[in-house]
Amino acid sequence: xxxxxxxxxxxxxxxxxAAVSDLILRQDGNIENVSQTILQSEFSAIFIVxxxxxxxxxxxxxxxxxxxxxxxxxxxxxxxxxxxxxxVPSPDREPFVITTRGxxxxxxxxxxxxxxxxxxxxxxxxxxxxxxxxxxxxxxxxYEVDIPATIDQxxxxxxxxxxxxxxxxxxxxxxxxxxxxxxxI
Amino acid sequence: xLHPREILSTIDMLRHEHLDVRTVTxxxxxxxxxxxxxxxxxxxxxxxILDKSRHLVAVCDEVGDKYGIPVVNxxxxxxxIAAVAAPLDADGMxxxxxxxxxxxxxxxxxxxxxxxxxxEKGIAAGDAALMEALPRALAETGRVxxxxxxxxxxxxxxxxxxxxxxxxxxxxxxxTADADGLACAKLCxxxxxxxxxxxxxGAYLGVxxxxxxxxxxxxxxxxxxxxxxxxxxxxxxxxxxxxxxxxKQTAYKVTRVGELIGREVAERLGLxxxxxxxxLAPTPNVGDSVGEIFQSLGLVSIGVPGSxxxxxxxxxxxxxxxxxxxxxxxxLSGAFIPVSEDLNIxxxxxxxxxxxxxxxxxxxxxxxxxxxxxxxxxxSVETLAGIIADxxxxxxxxxxxxxxxxxxxxxxxxxxxxxxxxxxxESVILPVNHAAGPNAFIRRGGLIPAPIQSLVN
Numbered sequence: 001x002x003x004x005x006x007x008x009x010x011x012x013x014x015x016x017x018a019a020v021s022d023l024i025l026r027q028d029g030n031i032e033n034v035s036q037t038i039l040q041s042e043f044s045a046i047f048i049v050x051x052x053x054x055x056x057x058x059x060x061x062x063x064x065x066x067x068x069x070x071x072x073x074x075x076x077x078x079x080x081x082x083x084x085x086x087x088v089p090s091p092d093r094e095p096f097v098i099t100t101r102g103x104x105x106x107x108x109x110x111x112x113x114x115x116x117x118x119x120x121x122x123x124x125x126x127x128x129x130x131x132x133x134x135x136x137x138x139x140x141x142x143y144e145v146d147i148p149a150t151i152d153q154x155x156x157x158x159x160x161x162x163x164x165x166x167x168x169x170x171x172x173x174x175x176x177x178x179x180x181x182x183x184x185i
Numbered sequence: 186x187l188h189p190r191e192i193l194s195t196i197d198m199l200r201h202e203h204l205d206v207r208t209v210t211x212x213x214x215x216x217x218x219x220x221x222x223x224x225x226x227x228x229x230x231x232x233x234i235l236d237k238s239r240h241l242v243a244v245c246d247e248v249g250d251k252y253g254i255p256v257v258n259x260x261x262x263x264x265x266i267a268a269v270a271a272p273l274d275a276d277g278m279x280x281x282x283x284x285x286x287x288x289x290x291x292x293x294x295x296x297x298x299x300x301x302x303x304x305e306k307g308i309a310a311g312d313a314a315l316m317e318a319l320p321r322a323l324a325e326t327g328r329v330x331x332x333x334x335x336x337x338x339x340x341x342x343x344x345x346x347x348x349x350x351x352x353x354x355x356x357x358x359x360x361t362a363d364a365d366g367l368a369c370a371k372l373c374x375x376x377x378x379x380x381x382x383x384x385x386x387g388a389y390l391g392v393x394x395x396x397x398x399x400x401x402x403x404x405x406x407x408x409x410x411x412x413x414x415x416x417x418x419x420x421x422x423x424x425x426x427x428x429x430x431x432x433k434q435t436a437y438k439v440t441r442v443g444e445l446i447g448r449e450v451a452e453r454l455g456l457x458x459x460x461x462x463x464x465l466a467p468t469p470n471v472g473d474s475v476g477e478i479f480q481s482l483g484l485v486s487i488g489v490p491g492s493x494x495x496x497x498x499x500x501x502x503x504x505x506x507x508x509x510x511x512x513x514x515x516x517l518s519g520a521f522i523p524v525s526e527d528l529n530i531x532x533x534x535x536x537x538x539x540x541x542x543x544x545x546x547x548x549x550x551x552x553x554x555x556x557x558x559x560x561x562x563x564x565s566v567e568t569l570a571g572i573i574a575d576x577x578x579x580x581x582x583x584x585x586x587x588x589x590x591x592x593x594x595x596x597x598x599x600x601x602x603x604x605x606x607x608x609x610x611e612s613v614i615l616p617v618n619h620a621a622g623p624n625a626f627i628r629r630g631g632l633i634p635a636p637i638q639s640l641v642n
Binding site: 097099125127129140142144157170172173174175176177178179180181182183 | 186187188189191192193194195196198199200250251252253254438441442444445
């Protein structure tokens with residue numbers, strides 16, 4: 001079996017997932033994972049599928065592209081890396097949530113994530129909304145991250161705060177468990 | 186994946202609604218420090234407290250940082266000193282108080298509780314010595330908190346002890362006359378004192394507790410008020426059942442914070458986790474007030490007719506939410522109405538919306554009692570004792586904790602202002618009916634018997 005990852009991008013409308021999954025089924029493919037979201041009015045989805053050995057990826061891509069043309073979706077297909085993953089998260093990592101609020105400007109994501117990258121902090125989920133303007137509540141970044149236990153957490157926190165201050169951002173760096181404890185039974 | 190709403194609402198509670206861990210209180214059993222000789226007793230007490238509390242403040246700060254939740258106060262509660270130091274005289278007891286004060290300072294905690302006696306059925310030699318030492322011990326130390334349990338549902342009310350406590354309160358006030366009787370703010374008289382309260386001034390470590398234990402007090406009146414305000418803004422027709430449900434859910438969330446922090450602090454210190462006490466404990470800041478919740482619920486002010494019902498609703502909803510959130514709920518768990526410590530309640534007293542009698546009625550449904558109530562300096566011992574006895578009766582008959590923290594402010598009269606400073610706040614002095622008069626009933630002394638447990642009407 002071959003494994004492939006498919007991404008679909010385009011204007012949101014009803015029927016996209018139905019069309020994609022039907023096209024995969026017609027190629028005798030099996031869906032393993034799907035993640036789908038809508039940003040503003042744009043649809044985006046990624047699928048990991050297993051495919052028969054006999055099916056060339058190009059054939060799948062062509063079929064998807066042709067089938068999705070009426071829905072005006074962009075298709076990208078690539079093989080899933082077969083060997084072990086190139087990044088293996090440290091077993092001693094702690095899940096944190098880093099949240100910022102503040103006036104909108106260019107470079108907020110770039111500069112905050114640059115600090116994280118320097119420390120080997122891995123972003124596992126990012127949700128950000130920038131409606132523009134100065135109202136802090138309108139411009140929010142929420143990073144769910146894994147922080148390796150081996151790094152100097154105090155220094156990381158400090159560097160993040162310095163960067164946030166320079167950007168006029170109000171930053172919170174909290175262990176994920178606090179949100180689960182408060183909000184979930 | 187967390188929902189952004191879960192994250193942002195949590196951050197709002199912390200940033201704008203004063204959600205915090207009000208206190209992590211380390212309970213330390215001191216019974217193994219009992220010695221005949223005061224010097225050796227004090228040395229043993231100091232050694233044990235310093236040993237157990239060495240990492241308390243640092244660990245609390247680390248855990249607070251990790252979750253982004255401030256642990257505002259770190260405190261220590263010890264076994265009742267009247268029993269630990271029973272062989273000592275009043276002088277020896279004062280030395281123990283000094284030792285507790287020094288140990289608290291060395292441990293970097295702001296208060297240490299447990300300069301306490303349990304005398305609901307009688308006063309033993311150690312109890313008498315501690316009570317004799319109380320006024321000076323409280324006046325001479327900054328961090329020591331004292332409590333005396335004078336009544337219980339199983340034993341009744343020890344009116345001799347009530348009278349003695351009234352004298353002690355007057356003496357303690359006189360010794361700190363230049364600070365509006367501040368020593369009295371560190372002294373609680375209890376009925377049915379819980380053995381695991383983390384909140385001061387009533388914290389002590391009861392008999393039957395572990396050698397060392399972490400108890401946590403969480404607060405959050407601002408969180409409850411904001412939740413009520415938001416819900417009422419969205420639906421002005423909300424009825425009281427729905428509001429109670431909302432307060433219950435909010436109390437659940439706040440309790441979970443305490444449980445999370447408490448368990449982790451205990452684990453890092455290698456100690457048992459005891460209880461989380463969710464008590465809406467106000468500070469003299471706007472937005473951190475229990476009185477404001479009454480206004481959000483629709484009352485003009487705390488103290489007006491309807492206030493007792495509102496407090497009953499609030500207290501019960503808080504307990505229900507807390508009990509569901511954690512199987513380790515203990516302490517007082519409810520709503521505090523300390524007059525001077527709550528800006529809004531102090532203002533209600535100033536306006537005349539809230540008087541001593543209404544306060545007393547409300548304490549029959551709140552989680553503590555007549556708390557931080559400033560009274561005229563000329564209030565007689567007998568009148569003070571009468572107020573205390575009434576409050577104890579409410580606790581004893583209703584099988585609940587009640588307490589008095591009364592301050593007869595020396596040289597000041599009803600309508601004057603008393604200022605205690607910091608978290609203890611300030612308040613108008615409430616008028617007392619028959620303040621300076623005699624009271625032959627209380628002077629009779631003796632024990633008011635334990636109440637019958639059937640024929641409940």
